[in-house]
Amino acid sequence: MVEFKTFQTTGHDDFELNIKRESKLTYHISYRTDNKHNGIIFVIPGFGEDASVEYQKNLLTHIAQEYGLLAVFVEYHAIFSRPSNGAIISFDERDGARLIDLIQKYNVILDENDLSVKSILLALNRSLPKDNEEIISATLYPAKNEYQNFGILQAIDILSVLYDLKSLGYGELIEKAPIIAMGSSHGGYIANLLAKLAPNTFDFIIDNSCYVKPPLKYIVGKEHDITRSELKTKYPNFTLSSYTFTHWTKDPQSKNHFSDSAYEIRDLTNPSHLDTMLNKYKSKTSYFSYHSKYDQYIAPYDDKLEYVNHLKEHDRPYTFMTIESEDQVDGKLIKNLDHAMGASNKEILKNTLPSILKEGINSGKTDLCNQSVISYTTSENNTYEFKFNEDNISARITPAS
Known part of the structure; x- marks a missing residue:
């Protein structure tokens, strides 16, 4: 039997813009009442219709029933930023x-x-x-009087919920079973960003058409x-x-200037940061991705290919499904060759989860368990630090001296 519940926890303040969080962080879970779960999956929607609670309730319930996973949907910061969902x-x-x-x-x-x-x-x-x-x-x-921080605060929200799940009694599951993040478009970007901020926490990332360089039009x-x-x-x-609505600005004289450092921490393709993630922190994440070769405006395919090749060069398992011809449009999984391809979340999961779950138990050494300190230094010599404490995650920037 599967149930659906809603919880609230405390979200991280905006440490980049020095803005205090006004509202609680809300999240929803579908779970097996016998508590026999094969792992945890975070379903991370983008800015479209799939950000609705009703849609996510249906999807999460399906995942819990079909795959025995604890399925989680987090109302991450500024998620409701379209007129269709409350903006x-x-x-x-x-x-x-x-x-x-x-x-x-x-x-x-x-x-x-x-x-x-x-x-x-x-x-x-x-x-x-x-x-x-x-x-x-x-x-x-956006709803809840929020604004577009873009990426960092949103990824930290997912990690804050992971801590809250630990406090709810899922600590053993977190340390002994696979942890998966799955998202489309911006949701896929957040999922991949999680692998950067927490390189030894997420065993698998599943993404459909995420961008890998932060699009300035959104910031x-x-x-x-x-x-x-x-x-x-x-x-x-x-x-x-x-x-x-955002507090970021291009004005270099403003305290809210979207600097090179702010860009680089959000850039998944940054070579220095990728090397740090893969070599210093020994990232354990495996990847599954779908992307249209004709996606050049929203999530440029060539940027994605650069990212994929870098990860493969460092022996990260990466299954990259390029959609490039009308022959691949089956009307079920793939419906067109545009951005996100009208792809069905349920069909993507059907194509990926069985092999993921067959692969088995994770290493048991997440960043939460290790109380890791993950840091990335930018070209401006500012250091972004993400510290996994016993009960929460904290983040800060140490400016160049």
């Missing part, structure tokens, strides 16, 4: 300045009794010339390139380009 579209100061220019340029008449986003956009659409190519920027404000997009937004909504007479 609110509005205009920040930068958006507002451009909006005023357009209103004046096209003599847009607004309804003074209704200045909602919807009303403003409808007024613009009525007033702009037909088939206009104007781009209007907007801001996505400082509005300052980076207004034409390459993370979410586009096409109106008849303009395009609404939306970006998740």
Whole structure:
């Protein structure tokens, strides 16, 4: 018999931007009531529909029933950053300045009794010339009053939940059975980032179409390139380009500057960090990945191939399924050749979990068990340190002296 429960724990404060966490970290598990589990799997959604609790409940229950795994879904920081799952579209100061220019340029008449986003956009659409190519920027404000830190805080959330599972009585399972992280797109990126921050904790990473270099459009997009937004909504007479609210900036004078160091710790392909992960920390992770060769805009295939080849050169087991022809579109596992290929999570798991579980028990020496201290030094000589304490994980940056 399988049950589904929801828990809360304390998330890590944002140590990079020095922002205190406001809300509790919520996560959900599906588990066998007889407590006979073959391992733990973290299912990490991206920013789309699969981030809904209802979808994840169905998927987690299926995994627990079908494979006997303790299945976990973490509402990681800023996960609800799309209108379909709780984010609110509005205009920040930068958006507002451009909006005023357009209103004046096209003599847009607004309804003074209704200045909602919807009303403003409808007024613009009525007033702009037909088939206009104007781009209007907007801001996505995630649920829970969160913001886009991008990657690091989100991966730490998964590790914080692993500690909480230990406190709930799953400590023996953590140390004796396989730990798996599985995700699509941004979720797959977080899964691979976990292997970097905790190189001896995750036995297997399963990813569908993750990017391996942090896309600037998701981090400082509005300052980076207004034409390459993370979410586009096409109106008849303009395009609404939306970006998740963030405190990061390209301004080198700001305390929130997205520096080379901030980029490098998020870059899975950074050669120095990869060598540290593989040689110094002796990473034990094996990888399974699906990727379309035609994915060049969201998660560039060539970057992924560079990452895969580096791991293979260091003898890391990596099964890389390249989808490159219409013959591979079966309508079940693979539905198209676009980003993420419309791939079914259940079918991906069906293709990977049996062999993973057959491989058996992990080494029993996770970073939690070893109380590891994992650190990476950047080109600016700043050191990111992730310390696995007895009861929690802590993170800090030691600046160059």
